[in-house]
Amino acid sequence: MRLIRTVVREAVAAGPGIRRLVLMDPEGWPLPRQKPGAHIDLHPPDGLVRAYSLCGDPAQQDRYVVAVKREEAGRGGSLWLHDALEVGAEIGVSLPRCTFPLAPDATRHVFIAGGIGVTPFLSMAAALERAGGNYVLHLLHRGALPLPGHLPRHAVLHDTSAAPRPALADLLGAPAPGLHAYCCGPNGLIEAFEAATRDWPSGQAHVEHFVPPPLPPDPEARPFTLVLARSGASAELPAGAPLLPAIKALGGEVEASCEGGICGACKVRWLEGPPLHRDRVLQPEARREYLMACVAGCAGPRLVLDL
Amino acid sequence: MSHAPGPVTPTWLGVVAHLHVTARAFLPMRPQEAITLIAGRGIEGDRYMLGIEEGFYSAKPEEGRQVTLFEAEALEAIRRDHGIELLPEEHRRNVTTRGVPLTHLVGRRFRLGACLLEATRLSVPCRHIEEILEKPVFDPMINRSGLNCRILEGGVVRVGDAVRPA
Ligand code: FES
Numbered sequence: 001m002r003l004i005r006t007v008v009r010e011a012v013a014a015g016p017g018i019r020r021l022v023l024m025d026p027e028g029w030p031l032p033r034q035k036p037g038a039h040i041d042l043h044p045p046d047g048l049v050r051a052y053s054l055c056g057d058p059a060q061q062d063r064y065v066v067a068v069k070r071e072e073a074g075r076g077g078s079l080w081l082h083d084a085l086e087v088g089a090e091i092g093v094s095l096p097r098c099t100f101p102l103a104p105d106a107t108r109h110v111f112i113a114g115g116i117g118v119t120p121f122l123s124m125a126a127a128l129e130r131a132g133g134n135y136v137l138h139l140l141h142r143g144a145l146p147l148p149g150h151l152p153r154h155a156v157l158h159d160t161s162a163a164p165r166p167a168l169a170d171l172l173g174a175p176a177p178g179l180h181a182y183c184c185g186p187n188g189l190i191e192a193f194e195a196a197t198r199d200w201p202s203g204q205a206h207v208e209h210f211v212p213p214p215l216p217p218d219p220e221a222r223p224f225t226l227v228l229a230r231s232g233a234s235a236e237l238p239a240g241a242p243l244l245p246a247i248k249a250l251g252g253e254v255e256a257s258c259e260g261g262i263c264g265a266c267k268v269r270w271l272e273g274p275p276l277h278r279d280r281v282l283q284p285e286a287r288r289e290y291l292m293a294c295v296a297g298c299a300g301p302r303l304v305l306d307l
Numbered sequence: 308m309s310h311a312p313g314p315v316t317p318t319w320l321g322v323v324a325h326l327h328v329t330a331r332a333f334l335p336m337r338p339q340e341a342i343t344l345i346a347g348r349g350i351e352g353d354r355y356m357l358g359i360e361e362g363f364y365s366a367k368p369e370e371g372r373q374v375t376l377f378e379a380e381a382l383e384a385i386r387r388d389h390g391i392e393l394l395p396e397e398h399r400r401n402v403t404t405r406g407v408p409l410t411h412l413v414g415r416r417f418r419l420g421a422c423l424l425e426a427t428r429l430s431v432p433c434r435h436i437e438e439i440l441e442k443p444v445f446d447p448m449i450n451r452s453g454l455n456c457r458i459l460e461g462g463v464v465r466v467g468d469a470v471r472p473a
């Protein structure tokens with residue numbers, strides 16, 4: 001897998017258990033474009049790939065800014081990024097991917113963030129400030145603020161250690177044409193957001209998970225034949241078998257990061273199916289052509305992939 | 308009375324329309340007025356220069372890809388056939404030519420300005436090009452992705468230089 005080579009130019013504590021990293025090309029070349037709301041994978045040498053939202057101003061093309069929350073119980077990647085990674089060290093990153101874009105036709109954006117889930121909204125707010133867009137960020141946090149000094153102008157702070165969590169419906173207001181709502185944070189907050197926007201017109205409420213939601217086994221899953229169209233390699237898979245290891249065993253190449261259907265890294269074109277889509281990133285039109293290999297299954301007897 | 312054969316008339320004569328380099332894979336290409344080709348190695352300051360990047364990427368620079376070319380006509384064909392505006396800095400090849408039948412040059416030698424190149428094979432589109440550009444150009448670029456060449460004689464190449472058979 002090819003990575004973008006970056007050097008850590010700044011690493012500063014930025015709120016409770018949060019380290020803010022500024023990554024740049026070794027010679028300061030501009031980096032591949034980043035859209036507001038996009039994320040990148042960091043590739044520490046231990047192979048524990050993790051995705052982080054870009055939280056700088058997308059107009060600053062010479063840097064990727066990420067904020068890493070220390071997770072003692074996590075897979076370990078965040079501990080290395082906190083304790084071992086030093087200013088001046090090199091780290092490989094993926095191309096930016098955007099699974100959480102600003103709605104281009106919106107006239108007003110309401111952002112609901114829980115804690116470190118504020119990160120994608122920082123790049124979105126920077127882009128909206130520049131373009132004169134209309135937005136408000138509601139930041140729900142417990143005690144000390146995440147990324148103090150980096151929060152946008154139109155931020156409303158809700159300290160849930162001092163007062164009960166506000167009702168999301170009150171923060172969101174009534175749905176209206178041109179009004180788009182976005183939520184990023186822990187799964188509990190996302191569930192509350194999804195409940196509060198259940199009756200909104202489709203496509204006007206958007207969520208970004210940073211922890212993959214639990215995925216129950218699919219009752220429709222059945223055994224199928226997996227075929228890689230380019231090499232012709234195939235394998236028989238039992239119902240519900242994960243695709244990624246099967247593709248790798250057949251010699252196919254797919255990138256992966258979250259392995260939970262939320263980051264967009266493992267997108268593969270399918271030719272025959274139909275697949276069972278269980279991801280949270282592909283739009284309905286995209287599903288007609290692509291699947292996310294980390295969580296997808298197959299509803300038919302044969303799944304043929306363009307690999 | 309017989310005549311000595313005159314100089315062979317080239318069957319085509321093209322021109323260098325644009326020049327671009329980038330220091331590393333995926334980074335945006337930068338326009339240049341002139342680039343310096345080094346025989347057997349690559350372009351000064353470019354990602355495909357042999358000896359650079361080794362060790363970091365799994366895909367190493369390859370010997371037959373010291374300089375890459377792309378036809379301006381292919382950009383126009385992609386616009387015409389697919390309605391996609393692909394810019395000279397977006398196809399990710401170093402030299403954009405006009406009037407050069409690149410696809411017919413595989414295995415042949417030709418002059419790029421004063422430099423002598425040998426075409427090794429047709430380029431294939433990068434798997435990541437759609438992500439980098441956010442334009443659906445992978446399929447349109449199949450079979451029109453340019454030409455990889457080895458540098459036999461180096462030198463400076465400028466925008467406006469002639470491209471002709473050797
Ligand atoms: S690896 Fe993240 S969506 Fe599949």
